[in-house]
Amino acid sequence: MTMKHIATLLLFFLPMALQANVVDGLLKGYQVSGAGGFSAEQGAADWQRRVAHAKSGQARSCSDCHGSDLTKEGGHAKTGKLIEPMAPSANPQRLSDAKKIEKWFKRNCKWTWGRECTAQEKGDLLRYLQQQ
Ligand code: HEC
Numbered sequence: 068m069t070m071k072h073i074a075t076l077l078l079f080f081l082p083m084a085l086q087a088n089v090v091d092g093l094l095k096g097y098q099v100s101g102a103g104g105f106s107a108e109q110g111a112a113d114w115q116r117r118v119a120h121a122k123s124g125q126a127r128s129c130s131d132c133h134g135s136d137l138t139k140e141g142g143h144a145k146t147g148k149l150i151e152p153m154a155p156s157a158n159p160q161r162l163s164d165a166k167k168i169e170k171w172f173k174r175n176c177k178w179t180w181g182r183e184c185t186a187q188e189k190g191d192l193l194r195y196l197q198q199q
Pocket residue numbers: 114128129130131132133143144145150151160161162163164167168171172175176178179180192
């Protein structure tokens with residue numbers, strides 16, 4: 068194997084290893100705060116769930132901005148701005164930064180569901196997102 072091959076392999080596998088670490092760290096934290104086992108199916112259902120927003124009365128879901136096929140780009144429901152694909156398989160930058168994930172969970176859960184997501188919901192959502 069040449070150095071170039073090794074470099075190419077590293078570039079490919081490094082983001083994947085990083086994601087697994089970051090997500091595992093978050094999941095452990097959620098369990099410490101009382102969440103049980105996590106389920107990708109539950110996460111998928113949460114992602115699609117339409118919730119009537121308390122203030123506006125609008126039915127909102129995560130897919131409003133990120134779409135249902137997470138390997139594709141999404142569009143911001145309010146501003147129309149393009150959102151890079153959520154799926155790590157299509158966008159290796161995803162789920163590689165715990166601070167960014169928590170920041171957007173907070174903001175997006177509030178915007179979408181009118182409240183913060185629970186540790187259980189965040190864990191289920193991450194399990195689902197990780198597999199996309
Ligand atoms: C109003 C539009 C909108 C809705 C609805 C929305 N998001 Fe987002 N989300 C964004 C934007 C904008 C970003 C930051 C830009 C980016 O990362 O592409 C983001 C980023 C994220 C990230 C960061 C991922 C990473 O590693 O880069 C997560 C996690 C996330 N959203 C989860 C959710 C969940 C869960 C829901 C539903 C409860 C949701 N979003 C609903 C607009 C939205």
